Amino acid sequence: MLEDRIRVSIVLLLLSSVLIGCVGMDQKTRSAFESAVKTRYSRFLQVDGTRIHYYERFSYGVDTSTVVLVHGWMGSAYDFINILGLFPPGFRVIAVDLPGCGLSEARDNFGYTVESFVSFLKEFIGVLGVREFVLVGHSMGGIIAINFALAYPELVERLVLISPDGLKGEEGIWLFFGRLGPITDLLGMMNNRFFVKMGMRLNVFYDDSKITEELLDSVALSALTERGRGAQLKITRNIVGEAHVDALLARIDKPTLIIWGKNDGVLSVKWAKKFKEGIKNSRLVVLDKCGHMPMFEKPYTTIRYINSFLERRKIGL
Numbered sequence: 001m002l003e004d005r006i007r008v009s010i011v012l013l014l015l016s017s018v019l020i021g022c023v024g025m026d027q028k029t030r031s032a033f034e035s036a037v038k039t040r041y042s043r044f045l046q047v048d049g050t051r052i053h054y055y056e057r058f059s060y061g062v063d064t065s066t067v068v069l070v071h072g073w074m075g076s077a078y079d080f081i082n083i084l085g086l087f088p089p090g091f092r093v094i095a096v097d098l099p100g101c102g103l104s105e106a107r108d109n110f111g112y113t114v115e116s117f118v119s120f121l122k123e124f125i126g127v128l129g130v131r132e133f134v135l136v137g138h139s140m141g142g143i144i145a146i147n148f149a150l151a152y153p154e155l156v157e158r159l160v161l162i163s164p165d166g167l168k169g170e171e172g173i174w175l176f177f178g179r180l181g182p183i184t185d186l187l188g189m190m191n192n193r194f195f196v197k198m199g200m201r202l203n204v205f206y207d208d209s210k211i212t213e214e215l216l217d218s219v220a221l222s223a224l225t226e227r228g229r230g231a232q233l234k235i236t237r238n239i240v241g242e243a244h245v246d247a248l249l250a251r252i253d254k255p256t257l258i259i260w261g262k263n264d265g266v267l268s269v270k271w272a273k274k275f276k277e278g279i280k281n282s283r284l285v286v287l288d289k290c291g292h293m294p295m296f297e298k299p300y301t302t303i304r305y306i307n308s309f310l311e312r313r314k315i316g317l
Contacts, residue, residue: 037214051104068094068121072140087303099112130155134158138293142162142163159254160306161259163267164245200219203292204266261294287302
């Protein structure tokens with residue numbers, strides 16, 4: 001059962017934190033993590049005095065459009081690296097590291113709430129000069145994408161939600177984990193790369209052979225470094241199990257594509273139907289033998305559905 005697997009994961013977290021965390025963090029340095037996730041797509045800019053990292057890939061075409069990719073909890077822009085170069089000609093594709101995540105600096109007095117992330121995203125695209133775009137959100141990024149689309153409907157052309165979070169009860173036992181208070185803080189401090197890999201294998205991926213060292217390094221930046229850990233703990237308290245979108249779904253009038261892995265061990269596929277039923281102009285695609293990160297585990301299948309969805313906009317569908 002999924003619940004049993006998650007409980008086992010948390011027990012293993014406790015054990016690994018005590019047995020492994022006590023002898024110190026992973027031996028890799030922050031600079032080593034950073035070099036692993038910097039690619040030819042990497043860019044940096046200042047958003048309200050904060051240094052923000054993002055990936056940008058642009059290919060010329062007749063019809064130039066922009067796609068903005070927003071990652072989830074414990075994630076970064078690197079989560080989208082496998083599909084970044086697979087969009088058709090004419091698309092400007094941008095994947096951002098949210099504040100405190102990946103290679104982006106943490107912002108002073110930043111709330112780490114859905115509202116603060118929505119405001120940040122508005123500032124970010126403004127600096128880049130983006131006016132209208134397709135918004136893609138993964139997991140927690142789905143919550144941000146939904147709220148952004150409702151706050152700034154004039155900016156969002158279409159929505160793509162990949163294994164989105166936000167329904168009441170969807171987090172299951174992860175909600176309990178996020179409410180352990182000081183224990184959560186302690187586990188965060190004692191976490192290490194060994195547990196990151198174990199959690200990926202048990203819950204995030206169906207095929208753990210797809211887990212790369214670079215992906216682990218990208219998660220380490222958001223979970224193991226002091227800056228990243230502080231941001232993730234605030235996100236856990238403020239958003240996990242707190243930022244619900246149930247009442248928002250009926251208000252979404254943008255064409256929406258929902259993609260879910262059938263074997264998602266983080267957010268069960270049983271919630272996919274509720275998103276589909278709640279968003280009136282939506283299409284649901286469930287990928288077989290796929291976990292919580294379809295865009296990384298099955299990039300070619302995922303991008304095929306996304307590109308087909310983007311093509312439909314040309315004929316008004």
